[in-house]
Amino acid sequence: MSVINQALATAARLHQGQLTKPQGSLGKLEELAIWFAARSNSAVPARLLPAVVVFAADHGVAAESVSAFPAEVTGQMVANFVAGGAAINVLAREAGASLSVADVGVASSYTVTESGNAVLFRVPVRAGTANLRIEPAMSEQECNQAWTIGLDRVQEALAGGKSLLIGGEMGIGNTTAAAALICALTHIEPEKIVGLGTGITAQSREHKVQVVKDALARARAAGAVSAKDWLVQVGGLEIAALAGFYTGAAEAGIPVLLDGFITTAAALVAVKNKPEVADWLLASHCSDEKGHGHALAALQLEPILQLGLRLGEASGAALTLPLIQSALALHRDMATFSSAGIATK
Numbered sequence: 001m002s003v004i005n006q007a008l009a010t011a012a013r014l015h016q017g018q019l020t021k022p023q024g025s026l027g028k029l030e031e032l033a034i035w036f037a038a039r040s041n042s043a044v045p046a047r048l049l050p051a052v053v054v055f056a057a058d059h060g061v062a063a064e065s066v067s068a069f070p071a072e073v074t075g076q077m078v079a080n081f082v083a084g085g086a087a088i089n090v091l092a093r094e095a096g097a098s099l100s101v102a103d104v105g106v107a108s109s110y111t112v113t114e115s116g117n118a119v120l121f122r123v124p125v126r127a128g129t130a131n132l133r134i135e136p137a138m139s140e141q142e143c144n145q146a147w148t149i150g151l152d153r154v155q156e157a158l159a160g161g162k163s164l165l166i167g168g169e170m171g172i173g174n175t176t177a178a179a180a181l182i183c184a185l186t187h188i189e190p191e192k193i194v195g196l197g198t199g200i201t202a203q204s205r206e207h208k209v210q211v212v213k214d215a216l217a218r219a220r221a222a223g224a225v226s227a228k229d230w231l232v233q234v235g236g237l238e239i240a241a242l243a244g245f246y247t248g249a250a251e252a253g254i255p256v257l258l259d260g261f262i263t264t265a266a267a268l269v270a271v272k273n274k275p276e277v278a279d280w281l282l283a284s285h286c287s288d289e290k291g292h293g294h295a296l297a298a299l300q301l302e303p304i305l306q307l308g309l310r311l312g313e314a315s316g317a318a319l320t321l322p323l324i325q326s327a328l329a330l331h332r333d334m335a336t337f338s339s340a341g342i343a344t345k
């Protein structure tokens with residue numbers, strides 16, 4: 001596991017104090033520049049080279065009517081990513097991030113026409129998970145296979161010289177799996193965590209709460225204890241791949257920018273499994289999904305934005321990128337009081 005460099009953080013803080021602005025006047029942007037310096041090889045880090053990887057998979061629990069959309073939408077959206085028509089295609093392009101999509105378990109068949117800015121890796125572990133309300137979502141071996149796909153994506157990003165990793169997800173039903181994981185790992189009750197996902201009614205949400213309660217009771221009875229046990233029992237293939245992705249990033253010493261509710265559930269799994277992963281995580285935003293704030297608090301993460309987003313696909317993280325790049329550009333390119341000949345007291 002890579003360790004962060006406190007000496008670089010100190011040097012970066014000192015540098016911030018010399019820039020031509022009242023100390024602290026750039027607020028959180030100053031802290032962001034210092035955060036990245038501690039995770040780079042310089043007190044004044046270079047512009048970030050970001051890579052977005054969207055992991056897609058289906059969920060057997062979709063059969064429980066927990067989503068506002070049918071399961072086929074997962075595959076249809078993968079085709080949309082590859083065609084270039086999804087929100088993340090637009091936002092990754094705007095932010096200058098590379099974009100790839102990994103199908104780690106889409107159940108429906110879909111046809112792709114490569115015309116957009118996304119590269120597709122078709123590496124399904126199985127055709128979606130089993131229904132986590134009534135049986136384990138996946139086997140331990142399948143979970144490890146999905147996790148390894150996440151690790152592989154980090155290796156590719158490393159080879160491409162990427163310096164910031166962003167994981168996204170697409171999977172109808174995955175807010176149910178993410179909610180169950182967050183409940184299991186934080187001991188917060190489902191009523192506080194289960195939300196509306198793609199836009200279910202309040203009445204459907206009551207049913208979704210019961211589905212999560214049933215899944216938790218079943219998994220507990222089956223002997224789930226560790227974060228990986230819970231991932232096998234109530235997780236998802238894209239969530240397992242994301243947890244591997246975050247773990248691999250921390251091992252390689254590459255900062256990670258989290259997206260919404262589901263990616264935060266995956267980060268919670270990765271951190272409970274290896275606490276040092278937490279040092280490499282930054283929260284882009286707090287989504288509108290009910291339990292996201294609780295999940296971020298459990299990770300002691302403060303989100304940068306709160307815009308009422310609830311899309312997923314890494315969209316919130318991609319939206320935060322220009323702000324982060326600006327924080328680093330200010331840190332790098334502003335004059336100092338002495339270079340500009342400006343008086344200090």
Ligand SMILES: O=C(O)c1ccc[n+]([C@@H]2O[C@H](COP(=O)([O-])O)[C@@H](O)[C@H]2O)c1
Binds near residue numbers: 263311
């Ligand atoms: O990232 C979030 O905070 C978020 C919140 C609500 C929904 N989503 C997206 O919506 C899908 C899951 O919603 P659902 O209702 O099918 O569980 C999945 O594809 C996610 O990317 C994402």
Ligand SMILES: Cc1cc2nc[nH]c2cc1C
Binds near residue numbers: 170171313
């Ligand atoms: C259309 C659509 C796009 C999405 N992107 C991420 N989750 C999604 C869910 C739906 C339903």
